[in-house]
Amino acid sequence: MPYALREAFSAFRRAPLLTALSVVAIAFSLLVVGLFGLTAYNIHLAITGVEERVEVVAYLRDSASEAQVGIAREEIAAMPEVSELRYVSKTEALATAMRELSEFRDLFLDMEANPLPASIEVRLRPGSRDPTTVEALAATLAAYPFVEDVRFGQEWLERIFVLRRIAGGVALVIGGAFAAVAAIIIGSAVRVAVFARRDEISIMRLVGATDGFIRLPFLLEGLITGILGGAVAVGLTFLAYRIVSVALIEVAWIPVEWVLLGVLAGTALGFAASALAVRRHLRAV
Secondary structure, eight states: OHHHHHHHHHHHHHOHHHHHHHHHHHHHHHHHHHHHHHHHHHHHHHHHHHHHTOEEEEEEOTTOOHHHHHHHHHHHHTSTTEEEEEEEOHHHHHHHHHHHOGGGHHHHHHOSSOOOOOEEEEEEOTTOOSHHHHHHHHHHHHTSTTEEEEEOOHHHHHHHHHHHHHHHHHHHHHHHHHHHHHHHHHHHHHHHHHHHTHHHHHHHHHTTOOHHHHHHHHHHHHHHHHHHHHHHHHHHHHHHHHHHHHHTOOOOOOOHHHHHHHHHHHHHHHHHHHHHHHHHHGGGO
């Protein structure tokens, strides 16, 4: 292992430009993923905050009896996806409207009858706030004959979930493209190193060195390159996070697990690219 490490670091000194290009390529490939990961994580936090306020509101007909509403409330509260249920009477609805829409207070007072309907407000449990579950619950509430209308903000709820999926997909595509470029550059660096040491490799084979022994320095070179690239990507992502937080809008930093995963991804990318390149090019020596 000491010999392999010495040879790996010697390779960096022999081809510093290619080493730097390899590190930069890995760093930029993971930086793209990191930036989209940062965006996706903050979108996730925003969606989670919105989801906590997601509720389905069933507006009742004036003809609904107390018995009908009472039975419906018991049935709805027993549903597994429901976390909280609140009945809002016509009087409460009018009082809330007068409080929140103070500019229309006089208009409400001049009305001979209360125009606002009673309603049942339903909040869902975590994990049951996706569009499919919300739509299913809305359809269930709408099936009651005394329910006049059901609202739950269908359009914006679907758009938020679509936005999260798009962010994740774009990160994978662009990050994958940069990762491919990084693999090509690392492969080129390994190829140059192999052919620069072809005489030494031939002598090592003559004295009985195994292919595994010969490959190890190149694999360590790719491994170290990947670690450096991952670390640089984390640093650049954190720099972007600080700039955005200070200059534009406060955002949350990604979890530590994601940071470690980024470094591991860079390490794996560097090792895999080196392994494929050295396996291919050693045959030509």
